[in-house]
Structures are given as C-alpha cells and as structure tokens.
Amino acid sequence: MKLGILGYGNLGRGVESAVMQNDDVELKAIFTRRDPSTLTINSKTAKVISVDEIEKYKEEIDVLILCGGSATDLPEQTPKYAKMFNVIDSFDTHAKIPEHFQNVDRAAKEGKKIGIISTGWDPGLFSLNRMYANAILPEGSDYTFWGRGVSQGHSDAIRRVDGVLDAKQYTVPVQKALDSVKNLENPNLTTRQKHTRECYVVLKEGADPKKVEEEIKNMPNYFIDYDTTVNFISEEELKKNHSKIPHGGFVIRTGKTGINKENNHIIEYSLKLDSNPEFTSSVLIAYARAAYRLHKEGQTGARTVFDIAPSYLSPKSADELRRTML
Amino acid sequence: MKLGILGYGNLGRGVESAVMQNDDVELKAIFTRRDPSTLTINSKTAKVISVDEIEKYKEEIDVLILCGGSATDLPEQTPKYAKMFNVIDSFDTHAKIPEHFQNVDRAAKEGKKIGIISTGWDPGLFSLNRMYANAILPEGSDYTFWGRGVSQGHSDAIRRVDGVLDAKQYTVPVQKALDSVKNLENPNLTTRQKHTRECYVVLKEGADPKKVEEEIKNMPNYFIDYDTTVNFISEEELKKNHSKIPHGGFVIRTGKTGINKENNHIIEYSLKLDSNPEFTSSVLIAYARAAYRLHKEGQTGARTVFDIAPSYLSPKSADELRRTML
Numbered sequence: 001m002k003l004g005i006l007g008y009g010n011l012g013r014g015v016e017s018a019v020m021q022n023d024d025v026e027l028k029a030i031f032t033r034r035d036p037s038t039l040t041i042n043s044k045t046a047k048v049i050s051v052d053e054i055e056k057y058k059e060e061i062d063v064l065i066l067c068g069g070s071a072t073d074l075p076e077q078t079p080k081y082a083k084m085f086n087v088i089d090s091f092d093t094h095a096k097i098p099e100h101f102q103n104v105d106r107a108a109k110e111g112k113k114i115g116i117i118s119t120g121w122d123p124g125l126f127s128l129n130r131m132y133a134n135a136i137l138p139e140g141s142d143y144t145f146w147g148r149g150v151s152q153g154h155s156d157a158i159r160r161v162d163g164v165l166d167a168k169q170y171t172v173p174v175q176k177a178l179d180s181v182k183n184l185e186n187p188n189l190t191t192r193q194k195h196t197r198e199c200y201v202v203l204k205e206g207a208d209p210k211k212v213e214e215e216i217k218n219m220p221n222y223f224i225d226y227d228t229t230v231n232f233i234s235e236e237e238l239k240k241n242h243s244k245i246p247h248g249g250f251v252i253r254t255g256k257t258g259i260n261k262e263n264n265h266i267i268e269y270s271l272k273l274d275s276n277p278e279f280t281s282s283v284l285i286a287y288a289r290a291a292y293r294l295h296k297e298g299q300t301g302a303r304t305v306f307d308i309a310p311s312y313l314s315p316k317s318a319d320e321l322r323r324t325m326l
Numbered sequence: 327m328k329l330g331i332l333g334y335g336n337l338g339r340g341v342e343s344a345v346m347q348n349d350d351v352e353l354k355a356i357f358t359r360r361d362p363s364t365l366t367i368n369s370k371t372a373k374v375i376s377v378d379e380i381e382k383y384k385e386e387i388d389v390l391i392l393c394g395g396s397a398t399d400l401p402e403q404t405p406k407y408a409k410m411f412n413v414i415d416s417f418d419t420h421a422k423i424p425e426h427f428q429n430v431d432r433a434a435k436e437g438k439k440i441g442i443i444s445t446g447w448d449p450g451l452f453s454l455n456r457m458y459a460n461a462i463l464p465e466g467s468d469y470t471f472w473g474r475g476v477s478q479g480h481s482d483a484i485r486r487v488d489g490v491l492d493a494k495q496y497t498v499p500v501q502k503a504l505d506s507v508k509n510l511e512n513p514n515l516t517t518r519q520k521h522t523r524e525c526y527v528v529l530k531e532g533a534d535p536k537k538v539e540e541e542i543k544n545m546p547n548y549f550i551d552y553d554t555t556v557n558f559i560s561e562e563e564l565k566k567n568h569s570k571i572p573h574g575g576f577v578i579r580t581g582k583t584g585i586n587k588e589n590n591h592i593i594e595y596s597l598k599l600d601s602n603p604e605f606t607s608s609v610l611i612a613y614a615r616a617a618y619r620l621h622k623e624g625q626t627g628a629r630t631v632f633d634i635a636p637s638y639l640s641p642k643s644a645d646e647l648r649r650t651m652l
Contacts, residue, residue: 017585021464042585097652098645118652125458127652128636129595132451134651135612135639136605138347257608259343259368263600269455274589279462282583286461306637306647310454313461319424321632325460326423326444326453 001292002060003285004085006031006051006077007067008039010245011090014281015065016043022285024315028060058084062295063288065089065281079103082302083111086291088284090120097123097304105302114291116303120280121271122146126251128305129269133253137265140255143181145173145194149247149276157222158199161215163207166235168242170198173250181252184264197228200242202235247276286313327618328386329611330411332357332377332403333393334365336571337416340607341391342369348611350641354386384410388621389614391415391607405429408628409437412617414610416446423449423630431628440617441628446606447597448472452577454631455595459579463591466581469507471499471520475573475602483548484525487541489533492561494568496524499576507578510590523554526568528561573602612639 001024005012008030019027027046032039036048049057064085066077074091081087082104091100097118108115118124122144130142151171158167177194180187187193199216203209213230217223233241248271257263273279287305290312294303311318316325327350331338334356345353353372358365362374375383390411392403400417407413408430417426423444434441444450448470456468477497484493503520506513513519525542529535539556543549559567574597583589599605613631616638620629637644642651 014583018583020585021583023464094652098649101648123652125462125593128458131636131640131647131651132454135615135636135641136451136608138349138641257340257344257347257601257604259346263604265600265605266596266598268594268596268598270592270594272592272594274591275583278583278589279591282462289461304648304652306640306644306652307635309633309635310457310461311632314457315461315464318632321457322427322630323424325457326420326449326630326632 001025001289002028002062003288004029004031004054004057004061004064005046005067006054006064006081007073008032008034008041009067010277011281012067013042014275014277014279015067015284016041016046017278018281018285019043021282022315024289025285029057031057031064054081055084061085062292063088065284065288075100075103078115078117079107082108082113082115084113085111086114086288086295088116088119088288088291090124090280090284091118092120092123094123101302101304109301112300114295114299114301114303116287116291116305116308118304119287120283121273122249124280124283124305125271126249126269129251129267130253131306133251133255133267137253137255137257137267139257139261140253140265141186143189143252143254144249145178145252146249147171147173147195147247149249149273150242150245152245154197154199154222157219158201158216161212161219163204163212164201165204166202166238168200168238170200172196172198178250181254182266182268184254184266186254191225192227195226197223197226199228199230200233200238201230202238203232244274245276246274247279248272289313289315327351327615328354328388329614330355330357330380330383330387330390331372331393332380332390332407333399334358334360334367335393336603337607338393339368340601340603340605341393341610342367342372343604344607344611345369347608348641350615351611355383357383357390380407381410387411388618389414391610391614401426401429404441404443405433408434408439408441410439411437412440412614412621414442414445414614414617416450416606416610417444418446418449420449427628427630435627438626440620440625442613442617442630442634443628444630445613446609447599448575450606450609450631451597452575452595455577455593456579457632459577459581459593463579463581463583463593465583465587466579466591467512469515469578469580470575471504471578472575473497473499473521473573475575475599476571478571480523480525480548483545484527484542487538487545489530489538490527491530492528492564494526494564496526498522498524504576507580508592508594510580510592512580517551518553521552523549523552525554525556526559526564527556528564529558570600571602572600573605574598615639615641
C-alpha cells in the first residue's frame, strides 16, 4: 500500500514514523503547502512535493492521509481530495461530524473513492468502545475521562495571554471521580468534578505572575469551569520536562442485567500514550489499510470506524486471524 | 427481531434475561431436549418446545441462539441448525475454531443463512481487542489475564474428586504480574506467574481433607501448574457466599512507536462482571442483531466478530450513531 501525507506537522511526522512499524506500507510522498525545499523529513523513500502538484500523483498514491487541523483545513481538504484519492482524516469537531460526513460521502462517491473520517482515538477508538459497550449493555451509563495528557488547544490558549512566553497544559482526570464510577456509584459528574487542568507557564520578562494566573484561571470555555493550577517555570525547565506530547484516557460503561437488574457489569477501555500524534497516526494507518481494501472491492463513499469490520485493519488474512487471535 | 434459544442452562437463562434489556428483541421460543413440561421459564411471551419440533419454527424465528456446550453440543448443533436458521454460538475451544468455522460456513451457505460463531467475551470481545490493538501497534506484546472469576470447568473437576460434595473455583490474576505489564517491564510470564486458583470445597462426611487437598493441587492440566489454595467450607457457606458466577479479566497490549522506538503505549481493555452467563448472553444478542441484518442484506455463510462492522450490533441507525457516539 502506497501512502501519501498531506501536511507535515506533529501528525504528519507521526504518520511518517508509524509507517516504519508497518511492513506492508510504503510512504511515497509528503505534500506540503510550504516550499518543499524548506522541509527536512525523516523518511528515506518519500519525496517532498508541493500540494499544488498533488493531482499528478493520483495514480501513484493508494491512500492519502490528511494531517491538517479540524477547524479550517479538513472541512475543505477532505471533500476536495476525496474526489481524487482514498482519504483518511482525524476530523474531531464532534458537533460537525454529520455535515462533514455528508460532504465527504458526496465527494468520494463522485470520485469513486473511499473516505474514512474521524479516525484516531477520540473520535476513533474511544467511539468504538462507547458503541460496542452500549450495544452490549443497553441499560447503563457512559463515562469518558481524558488524560493525563497535553491539550494542544489549551496550551495555545495560554500562549495567547499577555505576558506569556510559552506554556503547556495537562488535562488530568480526577481520581475520586474515576473511583466513584468504578465503585458503581453511578455519579452525575460536573465538568469540574471530572477533570483538573495543570498549567506550566514561562513568563516574559517583567510580566506579572498574579495577573497572568488570574487571566488563565478565568478564561471562559477553557479554564473557568475547572480547578486549574498554574505553575511558573523557566524556559529550560519547560523544554526539559514538558516537551513530550503524552495523552490517554478512559471509556467506561457500567450496566445492569438480570430479571431484577441485580447484576452489575463494568466495561473499561483505557489508553496510556507517550506520544499522542504517533499513536493517532498508528490508528490512521490501520484505517488506511481498510480504505485501500474497501476501494479494491469497488466500494465508494464516506465511512467511519462504526462502518468498518475489524479484520480490514489487520495485515493478516481472515484465516490467520481466526487461528491466532480469536 | 424474533429470537429462539436452544438449551436452557445458565447461558439460555442468561439470554432469556438479557432480552428484557433489548426493546427491539422478542423471545419467541425456548427449544429443549428435555420434556418441555418440566421446564419453568421466566419469560412471559416465549413458548417451551421440544427440540424435535424445531423445524416447524423456521419461519417464526429470525435468529436462533445456541446455548449448548463447546465440547459436544456446538460442533454438531451449529452446522446442523445453520441450514435452517440464522444462528449464533459461543464456541470457545480455541484450537478447533478454524474447523468449526468451515463446517458452519458450508452449512449456512447451503441454507442461505448467517452463522456467527465464537461470540461472547473470550472468544469475542477480548479477541476484538487483541485484534484492534495488534493492528494499531504492530510492534508490541499481548497479555490476557482472566478473573477474578468462577471457572465452571475447574469447579466441575474438583467435584469429581473422591470425597468432594460440592465446590467452586476462582481464577485470580496475579497483581504483581499485572503491575509488571503496566509498568512496561515486558515480562515473559509463566502459567504460574499469571494466575492463581482459589478453591472452596465442601467435603462429604468422613472424607480426608489432606487427601482431597493433595489430589486437587496435583491434578494435571487443571491445577498442577498453578499456585492453588484449597479452603474447606460448609454447604451453607458455599450457598451463601459462592452462588454467583462472576468473571472478568484484562486484555493489554504494550507497544512502541517512534523513529528510535522511544515512545511506549498501553492499550487496556477490562471487564468486571457480576454474572458471566448474563453478560455473555448480552453479547450474543448484539451479534444476533447483526446476523439478522446481514441476512436481510442477502449475505450468507459463517462470520466471526472480526468480520462484522460495529454498527451492525447497535439498534441505532448509522446516522444516529455518528451524531451521538462518534
């Protein structure tokens, strides 16, 4: 399977790296909006090509992985490129998924291609686990916790505060809330009860820490509904201790069965990831394999993780899977 | 969807009870090899019918759930009834799955029906999680732990020991081994290091506890490779404290990504179940829904959990799933 990447940020570099763990996958090209000569890539085989030339590679690329952002890139890119390529994206604006799905479905059918949207781990693996658990235990409650991990959006928000040179924000699930769920207390949890926010902030010279801390803690949408701690550290410390992009989380469903609903069950799925972009990329590659196969079967249109039989993700044959993994 | 059950043991009663949690499912009939008049069932709507009459119900039942055992019942029953009905089983003799699959595939194609084999949680949900995790993290290690839970097979083995009136056996994962896996120590674990076996035994009058304990602990296949504890208790105590059938376990994959494999990831799936048969039944019903839909689409033949897109398990439409669960 010959892959292309569009966009060489954290996620694009993650896909480039994850290709090395997949023997059946070859990275052919990295497409960029920047001047290709300014990009230094890790891959020995891939070419760096301006996105303006992408149409010329329609025959060379089996699946194009779109590594742009959900806010402005993917709503435009995924439908556009689904007309020319089988595409995979990690579109994660949950409220806009139905609209995005329709746009990609229309384009992919027009191009006779497959477009798999909203893969990764949330949406993606977490969604799958919510769905399986709900189908199996119809009477119950769902809980999703994120972290401990770096939220790029919240880190960016802090960096926009006056007086801040650099920052990292960790989302942390509240252990007490997790315990309550696992103890079958069936809690109704507020935003504040589920997660705390830990900020590591480097100040610009002369900035007032009191003022910066107040501004962060009271920021609407991002921080005001949470218990937030702000730690001021040096630039060196930020680089040394906070340069990785870990993440993870928990999807838990608690449910009841029995004539008198006397039996409780807990289904729990959790991830603990050293590198969010590399893990997300690994999921994207597994779904690229699925897109490649679905297209070979003559299927077209948009798909999500819900629509794809698990075996399509594995390089092993159905026979081998039954023999070794069932 | 109109369901039939074949076999009214723990699993059959579990399916009967799990139907109550599923609004789109109606239990039409329980087929039994016993004299139907001797069965008292919980369902208000279902009829109890001799298995000898089952062919007459071909048009009335959308999916037949086979609730027999894997040793002798299912190898014969699943192919036999796949000629007449869409069928679901929980065949769990891992080594014989490929052969069973072929037999069911042939029969189901002949009858133009769908046969989904080896559903439940292991094989079943645990298999799914092993497979997804392997497809996503190709470089890594798999660990499956079972328990704490009742092993029916081991309990039966103890009951066959001379001097034993009744017994329950719990399989218990070793916390130290679990911790080692989660601490990324990548251990090679022996059978003894992964699980211990806890036995609760009621002696017959005059039996020698020393002799019974020795015989249990040295039983080949069942106990000799494990650290086993034997507790002698009264019949009343066994009834009071050990009448439930809980189970559960963990599927963990640890894997690496990164140019220099510098990043570690842990994918963990766990179940904690008050009632093994009721939970297994809940999985069977979700896959019965899938069988019903696949058959409606005109598909035929054998399937496993690997072959079935997740959305087939849910009563919700694809549109609703995307809107509410992605």
